Amino acid sequence: MKGRMTKGLLLGLALILVMISLAACSGNKNKDSGASPAENSTGSSGSEQPGKLEKVRVSLWDRSNSPSGQKLGDTIIVKKLQEEAKKEGLDVEYVILPRSQESEKNSVWMASGEGPDIIITYDVNAVFKWAEQGGLWELDDLLDQYGPDIKSMIGPALDVAGKYKGKRYAIPAMRMSTAAGANMKIRQDWLDKLDMKAPTTLDELYNVLKAFKEQDPGGVGKDNVIPWALPAISQGMKGFFFGPMWGAGVATDGPSSEMYMPSGNFTDGVFHSPVVLEEGKEYFRFMNKLYKEGLISREFVTDVNSQQYLQHYMSGVAGFLESNEDPWMMTKETRKTVPTATWVTVDPFIRPNGTQAITEANLYGLFNLVPKSSKNPAAAVKYLNFLAKNIKLVQGGIEGVHYKEENGLFITIDPAKNAEEIDWYFKDLNLITQGYMGNPNKEQLKTLYMNEPNADEIADILDPYYKAYENYGKQVPLIDTPRPVSEKSIANITKFLYDALSKAIIAKDFDAEWEKVVSGWKKNGGEAYDAEVTESLVQMNWKTTNE
Structure with a gap:
C-alpha cells in the first residue's frame, strides 16, 4: 500500500471514489480517481472488522448443459470453493449468467455499476474500451500486494496481456498449452x-x-x-x-x-x-x-x-x-x-x-476485470489469488474423488461420475489457467490414450504435432x-x-x-x-x- 492514511480520511476517500466510479461506468471520462485501488481497500485485509468475511461477487457462465437439471450454484465444486474461500476470509457469491449473454450482460453491468466484483470476457477490445472510459480498477498495486500466487503461476501471461497504455486493468487466464491453432x-x-x-x-x-x-x-x-x-x-x-x-x-x-x-x-x-x-x-x-x-x-x-x-x-x-x-x-x-x-x-x-x-495460441485466454463499481477491489484480487492456491480443484475436481495424478496427468477415476458432477461446468470456475498442463510428451500421450487399442500409434501421430509448437511457436x-x-x-x-x-x-x-x-x-x-x-x-x- 502506498503511503499511510488515517482511518477517517481513508473512509472519506472511499466514499468519494465510489461516487466517481459510478459516474465513470456510465460513460464519464474521469479516468483516475487519484488513488490506487490498494489505498481504497479498508485495512490490510480489506474487511472493516478483524475476522469478518469479505464479500466478493464473481461472474460464472452457465452453458445450460447440466446433464440432470442440477442448478449450477448447487454443484459440488461451487460449494467446495465457497467452503474453502471462507478459510481465506472470503464470502464468495457466484453471479450466474448465460454464456450466450456474456457480452450484452457485461455491457449492462459496466453502464449501470451493478455488476459483480469480477467480470470475465475474451474480448480484448472491450477491455481496452472500458479502461479508456475509466470503468476499470487499475490492478498493478493490488496484484503486487495480494496476488503473489497469481504472479508465480501465470507470470508469462501477465507479461504479454492485461495492460492498456502501460497500466494493468485485467488479469488474464494463462493457457497451459499453446499447441493450438493453424x-x-x-x-x-x-x-x-x-x-x-x-x-x-x-x-x-x-x-x-x-x-x-x-x-x-x-x-x-x-x-x-x-x-x-x-x-x-x-x-x-x-x-x-x-x-x-x-x-x-x-x-x-x-x-x-x-x-x-x-x-x-x-x-x-x-x-x-x-x-x-x-x-x-x-x-x-x-x-x-x-x-x-x-x-x-x-x-x-x-x-x-x-x-x-x-x-x-x-x-x-x-x-x-x-x-x-x-x-x-x-x-x-x-x-x-x-x-x-x-x-x-x-x-x-x-x-x-x-x-x-x-x-501458436496466445499465452492468455479470458480476462478477469474489476469494474470501478466494486467497493472492494482488493477482495477481487484476493479471490483470484485464492484460486491460484487451490488451482487443482478447478483443474481436475476433488483429488481421490474425481481424479488421480499419474505421470503428471489427471486420470479420471469414474468418467460417469465426472460427467454428472463436474465435467459440464467446473472449467468455467478456473479463472486463472486454461487447462492444467503444458504440451504432453509421448509417454504422457500414451497414458492419455491408454484406453484406446492403438495408443502407441496415436502418440506417434500427436507427438510431432506438439513438438512443432514447442520448437517453432511464435506469439x-x-x-x-x-x-x-x-x-x-x-x-x-x-x-x-x-x-x-x-x-x-x-x-x-x-x-x-x-x-x-x-x-x-x-x-x-x-x-x-x-x-x-x-x-x-x-x-x-x-x-x-x-x-
Whole structure:
C-alpha cells in the first residue's frame, strides 16, 4: 500500500471514489480517481472488522448443459470453493449468467455499476474500451500486494496481456498449452506409396502436390484427387494460409485480424501488410500457379460453408491442407471412409532466411476485470489469488474423488461420475489457467490414450504435432494502445481482401489482378492502417517474428 492514511480520511476517500466510479461506468471520462485501488481497500485485509468475511461477487457462465437439471450454484465444486474461500476470509457469491449473454450482460453491468466484483470476457477490445472510459480498477498495486500466487503461476501471461497504455486493468487466464491453432497436415500413407518425404519448403510442397495429382497414391482416380483441400478464404472457413505463407517469408508481426493468414512484416521499424510485400505477392503467384495446374480445390471460391472441403478430406480424396484440427482427429474422421488413411503434422516450412515458425495460441485466454463499481477491489484480487492456491480443484475436481495424478496427468477415476458432477461446468470456475498442463510428451500421450487399442500409434501421430509448437511457436503481438484507424477501416479492408485475393488466385493474368489487389487495399485505408500499426509496434519495442 502506498503511503499511510488515517482511518477517517481513508473512509472519506472511499466514499468519494465510489461516487466517481459510478459516474465513470456510465460513460464519464474521469479516468483516475487519484488513488490506487490498494489505498481504497479498508485495512490490510480489506474487511472493516478483524475476522469478518469479505464479500466478493464473481461472474460464472452457465452453458445450460447440466446433464440432470442440477442448478449450477448447487454443484459440488461451487460449494467446495465457497467452503474453502471462507478459510481465506472470503464470502464468495457466484453471479450466474448465460454464456450466450456474456457480452450484452457485461455491457449492462459496466453502464449501470451493478455488476459483480469480477467480470470475465475474451474480448480484448472491450477491455481496452472500458479502461479508456475509466470503468476499470487499475490492478498493478493490488496484484503486487495480494496476488503473489497469481504472479508465480501465470507470470508469462501477465507479461504479454492485461495492460492498456502501460497500466494493468485485467488479469488474464494463462493457457497451459499453446499447441493450438493453424497447422499443416499431409497424408502419410500417400507419401509412403510414392516413397516421398513430407515437404520442407514451398518448392517441395509443389512437387509433392504434383505427384499426388499425377500418380494418385490413394487410388481414388486422377480426376478425383484433391492435392490441397481448400475452402473459401473468408472468415469462419476451415482452411488457413498461415503455414504456407510463413514459408514464403511473410511474418505475423501485426495484430490478429479476420484474415486467416499472417498479418505482415515489421522490418527496419516499419510494418507492411502482405499485399505490399514482395513475399506476399510471390506467395499468391504460387497459389495462382497451383490453381492453374489443378493442385488446389477448383471451386474453393464458392465453398463458403466449408462443406466441399470437409467432404474432400473426410472421404479420403485430399492429400494436404492446413486447419486448426490436430492430425489424430483428422485421421479418425478419414478412417471412417479409408481405414488406412493417416494424417501427420508437417513441420513449418523453411523460410527464405532459413528459419522456421508456426503461429501458436496466445499465452492468455479470458480476462478477469474489476469494474470501478466494486467497493472492494482488493477482495477481487484476493479471490483470484485464492484460486491460484487451490488451482487443482478447478483443474481436475476433488483429488481421490474425481481424479488421480499419474505421470503428471489427471486420470479420471469414474468418467460417469465426472460427467454428472463436474465435467459440464467446473472449467468455467478456473479463472486463472486454461487447462492444467503444458504440451504432453509421448509417454504422457500414451497414458492419455491408454484406453484406446492403438495408443502407441496415436502418440506417434500427436507427438510431432506438439513438438512443432514447442520448437517453432511464435506469439502474435497484443497491441495495447488505441487504434482508431483500424476500428474505422479493418472491416472494409478484410471484406475487400476476401474477394480480391480469391480473384488473384484464379486469375488468368495474375500481375494485372494483383495491381487491383494493391490499389483496392490502398483505397480502403490500407496505408493508414499500416502506419498506425507501425506506430503501435514502435511504442511496444516490438522486434519481429521473422527470426
